[in-house]
Amino acid sequence: MMGSLYQWIFNSENLDVNKKVLTTQTGDFSLYDIQKGVEIYISLLKRIGAIRGKRVALIVPSVPSFLNLLLAVNQLEGIIVPISPFLRKDDLTKILEFIKPHIVFTIKQYNGFDFSKTVYDWAHSIKEETVIFESDDCLNWGTLVVEGPPKPVENECIDIIGCTSGSTGIPKGVMVDLEFIKFTAEALSTSMVLSKEDRLFGMVPVSGLFGLCLLLTAIKRQVHFVVTESFSFPDIIQLLKEHSANKLVTSPSLFRALYLLTRDDEDTFYKPLTIVGLGGESISPDFIQTVSSIKNCKMINMYGLSELGCIMFSKNDIRTGIEWALTPGAEINVVNVSDEGIGELTVKTPNGFLGYYQRPDLTEEVYRNGWFYTGDLVRVTNGAKIEFVGRKKDMIKKGGQQVIPGEIEKLLTDHPNVEKAVVVGVPHSIFGEQVVAFVVVRGKVDTGELYSFCQDKVARYKVPDQIFIVDEIPVSQGKVDKVTLRQWALEKNYK
Protein backbone atom coordinates (compact mmCIF):
# COMPACT_ATOMS: atom_id res chain seq x y z
CA MET A 1 0.00 0.00 0.00
CA MET A 2 1.31 3.41 -0.87
CA GLY A 3 1.25 6.58 1.12
CA SER A 4 1.44 5.22 4.62
CA LEU A 5 4.80 6.36 5.97
CA TYR A 6 3.01 8.97 8.04
CA GLN A 7 0.70 6.39 9.62
CA TRP A 8 3.64 4.07 10.28
CA ILE A 9 5.44 6.81 12.18
CA PHE A 10 2.57 8.47 14.00
CA ASN A 11 0.19 5.56 14.71
CA SER A 12 2.47 4.33 17.47
CA GLU A 13 1.47 3.43 20.97
CA ASN A 14 2.67 5.79 23.71
CA LEU A 15 3.25 8.57 21.23
CA ASP A 16 4.62 11.55 23.10
CA VAL A 17 4.01 14.30 20.57
CA ASN A 18 5.90 16.88 22.59
CA LYS A 19 9.12 14.87 22.66
CA LYS A 20 11.99 16.54 20.84
CA VAL A 21 12.98 14.05 18.13
CA LEU A 22 14.99 16.05 15.62
CA THR A 23 17.77 18.61 15.95
CA THR A 24 19.78 20.09 13.11
CA GLN A 25 21.57 23.38 12.45
CA THR A 26 18.05 24.68 11.61
CA GLY A 27 16.69 24.06 15.12
CA ASP A 28 14.82 21.60 17.38
CA PHE A 29 11.65 19.77 16.34
CA SER A 30 9.10 17.69 18.25
CA LEU A 31 6.77 15.11 16.71
CA TYR A 32 4.06 17.76 16.94
CA ASP A 33 6.20 20.23 14.95
CA ILE A 34 6.68 17.59 12.28
CA GLN A 35 2.95 16.86 12.11
CA LYS A 36 2.24 20.58 11.67
CA GLY A 37 4.96 20.88 9.01
CA VAL A 38 3.51 17.97 7.06
CA GLU A 39 0.04 19.58 7.14
CA ILE A 40 1.43 22.77 5.64
CA TYR A 41 3.06 20.89 2.77
CA ILE A 42 -0.04 18.82 2.16
CA SER A 43 -2.09 21.97 1.66
CA LEU A 44 0.66 23.48 -0.53
CA LEU A 45 0.72 20.36 -2.71
CA LYS A 46 -3.07 20.13 -2.92
CA ARG A 47 -3.07 23.51 -4.68
CA ILE A 48 -1.45 21.95 -7.75
CA GLY A 49 -3.95 19.07 -7.98
CA ALA A 50 -3.55 15.34 -7.49
CA ILE A 51 0.03 14.09 -7.27
CA ARG A 52 -0.71 10.35 -7.09
CA GLY A 53 1.93 8.41 -9.05
CA LYS A 54 3.88 11.59 -9.84
CA ARG A 55 7.63 11.74 -9.26
CA VAL A 56 8.60 14.52 -6.88
CA ALA A 57 12.30 15.41 -6.78
CA LEU A 58 13.57 16.94 -3.54
CA ILE A 59 16.78 19.00 -3.57
CA VAL A 60 16.27 20.19 -0.02
CA PRO A 61 19.33 20.46 2.26
CA SER A 62 17.29 21.48 5.33
CA VAL A 63 16.52 18.15 7.04
CA PRO A 64 13.25 19.19 8.80
CA SER A 65 11.82 20.59 5.54
CA PHE A 66 13.02 17.50 3.70
CA LEU A 67 11.30 15.24 6.25
CA ASN A 68 8.06 17.24 6.19
CA LEU A 69 7.98 17.20 2.41
CA LEU A 70 8.80 13.54 2.22
CA LEU A 71 5.92 12.63 4.53
CA ALA A 72 3.51 15.01 2.77
CA VAL A 73 4.34 13.73 -0.72
CA ASN A 74 4.04 10.14 0.50
CA GLN A 75 0.70 10.86 2.17
CA LEU A 76 -0.65 12.14 -1.16
CA GLU A 77 0.74 9.02 -2.89
CA GLY A 78 3.43 10.82 -4.84
CA ILE A 79 6.83 9.18 -5.42
CA ILE A 80 9.74 10.75 -3.57
CA VAL A 81 13.04 11.16 -5.40
CA PRO A 82 15.64 12.60 -3.00
CA ILE A 83 18.53 14.30 -4.81
CA SER A 84 21.84 15.19 -3.17
CA PRO A 85 22.46 18.94 -2.80
CA PHE A 86 26.13 18.20 -3.40
CA LEU A 87 25.62 17.41 -7.08
CA ARG A 88 26.65 19.87 -9.79
CA LYS A 89 25.49 20.71 -13.29
CA ASP A 90 26.35 17.51 -15.17
CA ASP A 91 25.45 14.83 -12.64
CA LEU A 92 22.31 16.71 -11.54
CA THR A 93 21.10 17.15 -15.12
CA LYS A 94 21.69 13.47 -15.86
CA ILE A 95 19.53 12.46 -12.90
CA LEU A 96 16.77 14.90 -13.90
CA GLU A 97 16.85 13.58 -17.48
CA PHE A 98 16.62 10.03 -16.20
CA ILE A 99 13.90 10.49 -13.58
CA LYS A 100 11.87 13.18 -15.41
CA PRO A 101 10.19 14.45 -12.25
CA HIS A 102 6.71 15.96 -12.53
CA ILE A 103 7.45 18.22 -9.57
CA VAL A 104 10.75 19.56 -8.25
CA PHE A 105 11.36 21.20 -4.89
CA THR A 106 14.74 22.89 -4.98
CA ILE A 107 16.85 25.24 -2.94
CA LYS A 108 17.75 28.19 -5.17
CA GLN A 109 21.47 28.29 -4.38
CA TYR A 110 23.61 26.07 -2.18
CA ASN A 111 27.36 26.13 -1.54
CA GLY A 112 27.82 28.60 -4.38
CA PHE A 113 25.91 26.56 -6.96
CA ASP A 114 22.76 27.73 -8.76
CA PHE A 115 20.34 24.79 -8.49
CA SER A 116 17.34 26.77 -9.78
CA LYS A 117 19.08 27.54 -13.06
CA THR A 118 20.06 23.92 -13.71
CA VAL A 119 16.52 22.75 -12.90
CA TYR A 120 14.96 25.44 -15.19
CA ASP A 121 17.35 24.63 -18.02
CA TRP A 122 16.44 20.97 -17.82
CA ALA A 123 12.68 21.67 -17.53
CA HIS A 124 12.75 23.99 -20.57
CA SER A 125 14.77 21.53 -22.61
CA ILE A 126 12.29 18.66 -22.27
CA LYS A 127 9.26 20.82 -23.14
CA GLU A 128 6.92 18.84 -20.88
CA GLU A 129 4.92 20.16 -17.96
CA THR A 130 7.02 20.52 -14.81
CA VAL A 131 6.06 22.26 -11.60
CA ILE A 132 9.06 23.82 -9.85
CA PHE A 133 8.99 25.00 -6.25
CA GLU A 134 12.06 27.00 -5.30
CA SER A 135 13.20 28.57 -2.06
CA ASP A 136 16.10 30.45 -0.49
CA ASP A 137 15.53 28.95 2.96
CA CYS A 138 13.54 25.72 2.34
CA LEU A 139 10.59 27.32 4.17
CA ASN A 140 9.00 29.86 1.83
CA TRP A 141 8.40 28.37 -1.60
CA GLY A 142 7.71 30.17 -4.87
CA THR A 143 6.02 28.20 -7.65
CA LEU A 144 6.79 28.23 -11.34
CA VAL A 145 5.17 26.06 -13.99
CA VAL A 146 7.02 25.15 -17.17
CA GLU A 147 4.25 24.51 -19.70
CA GLY A 148 4.01 21.53 -21.99
CA PRO A 149 2.20 18.23 -22.37
CA PRO A 150 1.88 16.31 -19.07
CA LYS A 151 4.20 13.38 -18.33
CA PRO A 152 2.52 10.01 -17.72
CA VAL A 153 2.19 8.94 -14.06
CA GLU A 154 3.55 5.72 -12.50
CA ASN A 155 1.12 2.89 -11.94
CA GLU A 156 3.44 0.78 -9.83
CA CYS A 157 3.38 1.15 -6.05
CA ILE A 158 6.71 2.85 -5.47
CA ASP A 159 7.27 5.03 -2.42
CA ILE A 160 10.84 6.24 -2.96
CA ILE A 161 13.39 6.17 -5.78
CA GLY A 162 16.98 6.51 -4.51
CA CYS A 163 19.41 7.67 -7.20
CA THR A 164 23.03 6.70 -7.77
CA SER A 165 25.35 7.38 -10.69
CA GLY A 166 25.44 4.40 -13.00
CA SER A 167 28.61 2.96 -14.48
CA THR A 168 27.73 3.83 -18.07
CA GLY A 169 26.91 7.48 -17.47
CA ILE A 170 23.20 6.71 -17.06
CA PRO A 171 22.06 6.97 -13.42
CA LYS A 172 20.41 4.13 -11.56
CA GLY A 173 17.21 4.52 -9.55
CA VAL A 174 16.62 2.09 -6.68
CA MET A 175 12.85 1.76 -6.16
CA VAL A 176 11.69 0.93 -2.63
CA ASP A 177 8.47 0.84 -0.64
CA LEU A 178 7.39 1.11 2.99
CA GLU A 179 8.08 -2.60 3.66
CA PHE A 180 11.72 -2.03 2.69
CA ILE A 181 11.93 0.88 5.11
CA LYS A 182 10.34 -1.18 7.90
CA PHE A 183 12.92 -3.93 7.33
CA THR A 184 15.81 -1.46 7.44
CA ALA A 185 14.34 0.24 10.52
CA GLU A 186 14.33 -3.10 12.33
CA ALA A 187 17.92 -3.78 11.24
CA LEU A 188 19.14 -0.36 12.36
CA SER A 189 17.28 -0.55 15.68
CA THR A 190 18.82 -3.96 16.36
CA SER A 191 22.40 -3.12 15.43
CA MET A 192 22.41 0.27 17.19
CA VAL A 193 20.20 -1.02 20.09
CA LEU A 194 18.01 2.07 19.74
CA SER A 195 15.70 3.19 22.52
CA LYS A 196 13.64 6.27 23.32
CA GLU A 197 16.24 7.52 25.78
CA ASP A 198 18.98 7.71 23.15
CA ARG A 199 20.47 10.73 21.55
CA LEU A 200 21.76 9.61 18.18
CA PHE A 201 24.16 11.79 16.20
CA GLY A 202 24.15 11.34 12.43
CA MET A 203 26.86 12.41 10.01
CA VAL A 204 25.07 10.90 7.04
CA PRO A 205 23.47 12.65 4.06
CA VAL A 206 19.71 12.05 4.30
CA SER A 207 19.35 12.34 0.52
CA GLY A 208 20.83 8.84 0.26
CA LEU A 209 18.68 5.79 1.01
CA PHE A 210 20.75 4.82 4.06
CA GLY A 211 20.55 8.30 5.63
CA LEU A 212 16.87 8.55 4.77
CA CYS A 213 16.11 5.20 6.44
CA LEU A 214 18.15 6.24 9.48
CA LEU A 215 16.15 9.49 9.75
CA LEU A 216 12.78 7.70 9.48
CA THR A 217 13.88 4.97 11.91
CA ALA A 218 14.99 7.50 14.51
CA ILE A 219 11.72 9.45 14.28
CA LYS A 220 9.63 6.25 14.37
CA ARG A 221 11.51 5.06 17.49
CA GLN A 222 11.22 8.52 19.06
CA VAL A 223 14.97 8.69 19.50
CA HIS A 224 16.39 12.21 19.69
CA PHE A 225 18.14 12.36 16.31
CA VAL A 226 20.75 15.08 15.93
CA VAL A 227 21.79 15.21 12.29
CA THR A 228 24.13 17.59 10.56
CA GLU A 229 22.96 19.40 7.44
CA SER A 230 26.37 20.88 6.81
CA PHE A 231 29.36 18.69 6.11
CA SER A 232 31.80 21.41 7.06
CA PHE A 233 33.67 20.23 10.15
CA PRO A 234 33.38 23.40 12.28
CA ASP A 235 29.58 23.13 11.87
CA ILE A 236 29.58 19.40 12.70
CA ILE A 237 31.81 19.91 15.74
CA GLN A 238 29.65 22.77 17.01
CA LEU A 239 26.46 20.70 16.69
CA LEU A 240 27.95 17.70 18.50
CA LYS A 241 29.35 19.94 21.21
CA GLU A 242 25.92 21.45 21.86
CA HIS A 243 24.13 18.08 21.78
CA SER A 244 26.50 15.46 23.08
CA ALA A 245 25.25 12.06 21.97
CA ASN A 246 25.46 8.50 23.30
CA LYS A 247 25.23 6.96 19.84
CA LEU A 248 26.71 8.00 16.54
CA VAL A 249 26.36 6.79 12.95
CA THR A 250 28.68 7.76 10.12
CA SER A 251 31.33 6.46 7.71
CA PRO A 252 34.81 5.43 8.91
CA SER A 253 36.52 8.28 7.06
CA LEU A 254 34.23 10.99 8.45
CA PHE A 255 34.58 9.56 11.96
CA ARG A 256 38.34 9.44 11.64
CA ALA A 257 38.46 13.05 10.44
CA LEU A 258 36.20 14.14 13.32
CA TYR A 259 38.45 12.35 15.77
CA LEU A 260 41.63 13.87 14.33
CA LEU A 261 40.16 17.32 14.87
CA THR A 262 38.67 16.84 18.33
CA ARG A 263 40.68 14.21 20.16
CA ASP A 264 42.05 16.67 22.71
CA ASP A 265 38.53 17.04 24.11
CA GLU A 266 37.74 13.41 24.91
CA ASP A 267 35.31 14.34 27.71
CA THR A 268 32.99 16.39 25.50
CA PHE A 269 32.94 14.26 22.40
CA TYR A 270 33.81 10.66 23.22
CA LYS A 271 33.06 9.97 26.88
CA PRO A 272 29.26 10.02 26.41
CA LEU A 273 29.42 7.60 23.44
CA THR A 274 28.31 4.02 23.99
CA ILE A 275 27.94 2.79 20.38
CA VAL A 276 29.45 4.10 17.15
CA GLY A 277 27.98 2.55 14.00
CA LEU A 278 30.17 2.76 10.90
CA GLY A 279 29.12 1.98 7.36
CA GLY A 280 29.68 2.74 3.70
CA GLU A 281 33.33 1.75 3.56
CA SER A 282 35.51 -1.04 4.81
CA ILE A 283 37.48 -0.62 8.01
CA SER A 284 41.24 -0.29 7.44
CA PRO A 285 43.99 -1.26 9.91
CA ASP A 286 44.97 2.41 9.81
CA PHE A 287 41.48 3.33 11.03
CA ILE A 288 41.62 0.83 13.91
CA GLN A 289 44.97 2.28 14.96
CA THR A 290 43.70 5.87 14.94
CA VAL A 291 40.66 5.15 17.11
CA SER A 292 42.39 2.64 19.43
CA SER A 293 42.46 5.04 22.37
CA ILE A 294 38.69 5.73 22.48
CA LYS A 295 37.55 3.94 25.63
CA ASN A 296 34.27 2.48 26.89
CA CYS A 297 32.50 2.73 23.59
CA LYS A 298 31.59 -0.09 21.25
CA MET A 299 32.43 0.47 17.60
CA ILE A 300 30.48 -1.61 15.15
CA ASN A 301 30.64 -1.98 11.40
CA MET A 302 27.41 -2.15 9.42
CA TYR A 303 27.22 -3.81 6.04
CA GLY A 304 24.40 -2.96 3.71
CA LEU A 305 23.38 -2.08 0.19
CA SER A 306 21.07 0.57 -1.22
CA GLU A 307 19.11 -2.23 -2.85
CA LEU A 308 18.54 -4.42 0.23
CA GLY A 309 19.18 -2.24 3.26
CA CYS A 310 21.28 -3.22 6.27
CA ILE A 311 22.24 -6.91 6.12
CA MET A 312 24.93 -7.53 8.73
CA PHE A 313 26.63 -5.83 11.63
CA SER A 314 29.68 -6.76 13.66
CA LYS A 315 28.74 -8.41 16.94
CA ASN A 316 31.77 -7.24 18.88
CA ASP A 317 33.86 -4.13 18.88
CA ILE A 318 35.65 -3.97 15.51
CA ARG A 319 38.92 -3.30 17.32
CA THR A 320 38.84 -6.90 18.57
CA GLY A 321 38.22 -8.33 15.09
CA ILE A 322 35.10 -8.45 12.96
CA GLU A 323 32.56 -11.21 13.39
CA TRP A 324 29.31 -10.60 11.54
CA ALA A 325 25.75 -11.09 12.77
CA LEU A 326 22.79 -11.04 10.38
CA THR A 327 20.08 -8.45 10.89
CA PRO A 328 16.59 -9.93 11.60
CA GLY A 329 15.23 -11.67 8.50
CA ALA A 330 18.39 -11.41 6.36
CA GLU A 331 19.99 -14.49 4.77
CA ILE A 332 23.35 -14.76 3.06
CA ASN A 333 25.09 -17.19 0.75
CA VAL A 334 28.40 -17.34 -1.09
CA VAL A 335 28.37 -18.42 -4.73
CA ASN A 336 30.92 -19.29 -7.41
CA VAL A 337 33.52 -20.15 -4.80
CA SER A 338 37.04 -20.41 -6.22
CA ASP A 339 39.75 -22.90 -5.23
CA GLU A 340 41.09 -20.33 -2.75
CA GLY A 341 37.68 -20.28 -1.08
CA ILE A 342 36.68 -16.85 -2.38
CA GLY A 343 33.21 -16.28 -3.78
CA GLU A 344 30.56 -13.63 -4.38
CA LEU A 345 28.31 -12.71 -1.48
CA THR A 346 24.60 -12.98 -2.23
CA VAL A 347 21.90 -11.78 0.14
CA LYS A 348 18.18 -12.24 0.58
CA THR A 349 15.73 -10.34 2.74
CA PRO A 350 11.95 -10.54 3.11
CA ASN A 351 11.61 -7.03 1.67
CA GLY A 352 14.28 -6.01 -0.80
CA PHE A 353 14.04 -3.26 -3.42
CA LEU A 354 11.40 -3.33 -6.14
CA GLY A 355 13.93 -3.10 -8.97
CA TYR A 356 15.95 -0.47 -10.81
CA TYR A 357 13.79 2.29 -12.22
CA GLN A 358 13.04 1.60 -15.90
CA ARG A 359 15.80 -1.03 -16.06
CA PRO A 360 14.24 -4.49 -15.66
CA ASP A 361 17.27 -5.87 -17.55
CA LEU A 362 19.65 -4.53 -14.93
CA THR A 363 17.42 -5.81 -12.12
CA GLU A 364 17.38 -9.28 -13.65
CA GLU A 365 21.18 -9.25 -13.85
CA VAL A 366 21.74 -8.90 -10.11
CA TYR A 367 18.47 -9.92 -8.42
CA ARG A 368 17.28 -13.44 -9.15
CA ASN A 369 14.83 -15.58 -7.14
CA GLY A 370 15.01 -13.14 -4.28
CA TRP A 371 18.81 -13.33 -4.09
CA PHE A 372 20.83 -10.18 -4.72
CA TYR A 373 24.33 -10.56 -6.16
CA THR A 374 26.32 -7.97 -4.23
CA GLY A 375 29.51 -7.94 -6.27
CA ASP A 376 31.42 -8.18 -3.00
CA LEU A 377 34.01 -10.94 -2.90
CA VAL A 378 34.29 -12.75 0.42
CA ARG A 379 36.16 -15.62 1.99
CA VAL A 380 34.34 -17.88 4.44
CA THR A 381 36.51 -19.07 7.29
CA ASN A 382 35.85 -21.21 10.37
CA GLY A 383 32.32 -22.07 9.44
CA ALA A 384 30.48 -18.78 9.65
CA LYS A 385 33.11 -16.05 9.71
CA ILE A 386 33.09 -13.89 6.62
CA GLU A 387 35.99 -11.81 5.45
CA PHE A 388 35.62 -9.18 2.72
CA VAL A 389 38.45 -9.43 0.23
CA GLY A 390 37.46 -7.18 -2.65
CA ARG A 391 34.84 -6.16 -5.14
CA LYS A 392 33.79 -7.69 -8.41
CA LYS A 393 32.46 -4.34 -9.57
CA ASP A 394 35.13 -1.67 -9.32
CA MET A 395 33.20 0.94 -7.39
CA ILE A 396 35.28 3.40 -5.35
CA LYS A 397 34.20 4.18 -1.79
CA LYS A 398 35.38 7.65 -0.88
CA GLY A 399 34.36 9.13 2.44
CA GLY A 400 31.33 6.83 2.60
CA GLN A 401 30.13 8.01 -0.82
CA GLN A 402 30.27 5.89 -3.94
CA VAL A 403 32.19 6.95 -7.00
CA ILE A 404 31.63 4.92 -10.15
CA PRO A 405 34.83 4.88 -12.27
CA GLY A 406 32.82 4.70 -15.51
CA GLU A 407 31.11 8.03 -14.80
CA ILE A 408 34.41 9.85 -14.30
CA GLU A 409 36.10 8.10 -17.23
CA LYS A 410 33.28 9.27 -19.46
CA LEU A 411 33.53 12.80 -18.11
CA LEU A 412 37.28 12.93 -18.78
CA THR A 413 36.95 11.61 -22.32
CA ASP A 414 34.44 14.40 -23.00
CA HIS A 415 37.49 16.69 -22.95
CA PRO A 416 38.66 17.22 -26.56
CA ASN A 417 42.27 16.36 -25.72
CA VAL A 418 41.60 13.16 -23.83
CA GLU A 419 41.81 10.02 -25.88
CA LYS A 420 41.41 7.48 -23.13
CA ALA A 421 40.82 7.61 -19.38
CA VAL A 422 40.85 4.94 -16.69
CA VAL A 423 39.85 5.65 -13.09
CA VAL A 424 40.82 3.52 -10.10
CA GLY A 425 40.40 3.73 -6.33
CA VAL A 426 43.54 3.80 -4.22
CA PRO A 427 43.71 3.65 -0.39
CA HIS A 428 44.04 7.04 1.29
CA SER A 429 44.31 7.88 4.97
CA ILE A 430 41.61 10.57 5.03
CA PHE A 431 39.30 9.70 2.14
CA GLY A 432 39.31 5.93 2.69
CA GLU A 433 39.90 5.61 -1.02
CA GLN A 434 40.93 8.36 -3.38
CA VAL A 435 39.95 8.75 -7.01
CA VAL A 436 42.95 8.41 -9.32
CA ALA A 437 42.70 8.92 -13.09
CA PHE A 438 45.16 7.84 -15.77
CA VAL A 439 44.70 9.56 -19.11
CA VAL A 440 46.15 9.25 -22.57
CA VAL A 441 46.03 12.63 -24.29
CA ARG A 442 46.35 13.96 -27.80
CA GLY A 443 47.77 17.42 -28.45
CA LYS A 444 48.93 19.71 -25.70
CA VAL A 445 47.05 19.67 -22.40
CA ASP A 446 48.19 19.68 -18.78
CA THR A 447 46.61 18.05 -15.77
CA GLY A 448 45.65 21.45 -14.32
CA GLU A 449 43.25 21.98 -17.18
CA LEU A 450 41.76 18.52 -16.69
CA TYR A 451 41.14 19.14 -12.98
CA SER A 452 39.43 22.44 -13.83
CA PHE A 453 37.41 20.71 -16.55
CA CYS A 454 35.93 18.27 -14.01
CA GLN A 455 35.52 20.83 -11.21
CA ASP A 456 32.05 22.32 -11.82
CA LYS A 457 30.47 19.42 -13.63
CA VAL A 458 30.14 16.75 -10.96
CA ALA A 459 29.90 16.60 -7.16
CA ARG A 460 33.23 17.59 -5.65
CA TYR A 461 33.93 14.18 -4.13
CA LYS A 462 33.89 12.62 -7.60
CA VAL A 463 36.57 14.95 -9.03
CA PRO A 464 39.82 12.95 -9.35
CA ASP A 465 42.23 13.56 -6.48
CA GLN A 466 45.10 12.74 -8.80
CA ILE A 467 45.32 12.77 -12.56
CA PHE A 468 48.33 11.25 -14.29
CA ILE A 469 49.08 11.58 -17.99
CA VAL A 470 50.53 8.34 -19.35
CA ASP A 471 51.71 7.20 -22.80
CA GLU A 472 49.48 4.16 -22.79
CA ILE A 473 47.10 2.27 -20.53
CA PRO A 474 48.46 -1.14 -19.49
CA VAL A 475 46.43 -4.07 -20.75
CA SER A 476 46.40 -7.59 -19.44
CA GLN A 477 44.57 -10.42 -21.21
CA GLY A 478 42.77 -7.95 -23.40
CA LYS A 479 41.42 -5.94 -20.45
CA VAL A 480 42.56 -2.74 -18.79
CA ASP A 481 45.01 -3.80 -16.10
CA LYS A 482 43.70 -1.96 -13.06
CA VAL A 483 45.99 -3.86 -10.71
CA THR A 484 49.05 -2.32 -12.38
CA LEU A 485 47.39 1.10 -12.45
CA ARG A 486 46.71 0.94 -8.70
CA GLN A 487 50.34 0.00 -8.19
CA TRP A 488 51.47 2.96 -10.31
CA ALA A 489 49.20 5.26 -8.33
CA LEU A 490 50.72 4.07 -5.04
CA GLU A 491 54.25 4.54 -6.37
CA LYS A 492 53.56 7.99 -7.78
CA ASN A 493 51.86 9.22 -4.64
CA TYR A 494 53.82 10.58 -1.81
CA LYS A 495 51.45 8.76 0.53
Next chain:
Amino acid sequence: MSFEEFRQLISEISKIPVEQINKNSSFRNDLGIDSLQMVNLLIEVAAKLKLELHMIQSRLDFQTVGGLYESFVKERE
Protein backbone atom coordinates in the same frame (compact mmCIF):
# COMPACT_ATOMS: atom_id res chain seq x y z
CA MET B 1 55.41 30.74 5.37
CA SER B 2 54.34 33.64 3.19
CA PHE B 3 50.81 33.91 1.83
CA GLU B 4 52.18 33.20 -1.63
CA GLU B 5 53.70 29.91 -0.41
CA PHE B 6 50.50 29.07 1.44
CA ARG B 7 48.47 29.70 -1.71
CA GLN B 8 50.80 27.45 -3.70
CA LEU B 9 50.40 24.69 -1.12
CA ILE B 10 46.58 24.92 -1.23
CA SER B 11 46.74 24.76 -5.02
CA GLU B 12 48.99 21.69 -4.93
CA ILE B 13 46.75 19.82 -2.52
CA SER B 14 43.38 20.82 -3.96
CA LYS B 15 44.45 20.90 -7.66
CA ILE B 16 42.82 24.30 -8.03
CA PRO B 17 44.78 26.75 -10.24
CA VAL B 18 46.75 29.10 -8.01
CA GLU B 19 45.37 32.22 -9.74
CA GLN B 20 41.86 31.28 -8.56
CA ILE B 21 42.99 31.24 -4.92
CA ASN B 22 42.81 34.62 -3.20
CA LYS B 23 42.75 35.88 0.39
CA ASN B 24 38.97 36.20 0.38
CA SER B 25 38.15 32.99 -1.52
CA SER B 26 35.68 30.86 0.43
CA PHE B 27 36.86 27.25 0.61
CA ARG B 28 33.37 25.88 0.17
CA ASN B 29 31.62 28.36 -2.10
CA ASP B 30 34.44 29.63 -4.33
CA LEU B 31 36.86 26.72 -4.38
CA GLY B 32 34.25 23.96 -3.93
CA ILE B 33 36.34 22.14 -1.34
CA ASP B 34 34.31 19.53 0.55
CA SER B 35 34.58 18.42 4.16
CA LEU B 36 37.10 15.59 3.86
CA GLN B 37 39.22 17.54 1.41
CA MET B 38 39.31 20.36 3.94
CA VAL B 39 40.49 17.99 6.68
CA ASN B 40 43.10 16.56 4.31
CA LEU B 41 44.26 20.07 3.53
CA LEU B 42 44.42 21.06 7.22
CA ILE B 43 46.44 17.96 8.05
CA GLU B 44 48.94 18.68 5.28
CA VAL B 45 49.31 22.34 6.18
CA ALA B 46 49.65 21.52 9.90
CA ALA B 47 52.32 18.94 9.10
CA LYS B 48 54.25 21.46 6.99
CA LEU B 49 54.11 23.98 9.84
CA LYS B 50 54.85 21.30 12.47
CA LEU B 51 51.64 22.01 14.40
CA GLU B 52 49.34 19.47 16.09
CA LEU B 53 46.00 19.87 14.37
CA HIS B 54 43.74 18.73 17.21
CA MET B 55 45.38 21.24 19.57
CA ILE B 56 44.55 24.22 17.38
CA GLN B 57 41.39 23.14 15.53
CA SER B 58 39.00 25.29 17.57
CA ARG B 59 41.01 28.42 16.84
CA LEU B 60 41.29 27.96 13.09
CA ASP B 61 39.23 29.94 10.62
CA PHE B 62 37.99 27.44 8.02
CA GLN B 63 35.97 29.94 6.02
CA THR B 64 38.39 31.74 3.74
CA VAL B 65 41.91 31.16 2.49
CA GLY B 66 43.14 34.41 4.07
CA GLY B 67 41.41 33.59 7.35
CA LEU B 68 43.00 30.15 7.54
CA TYR B 69 46.40 31.59 6.69
CA GLU B 70 46.14 34.23 9.42
CA SER B 71 45.03 31.71 12.03
CA PHE B 72 47.85 29.30 11.17
CA VAL B 73 50.43 32.08 11.26
CA LYS B 74 49.13 33.22 14.64
CA GLU B 75 49.41 29.68 16.00
CA ARG B 76 53.00 29.48 14.91
CA GLU B 77 53.91 32.68 16.70
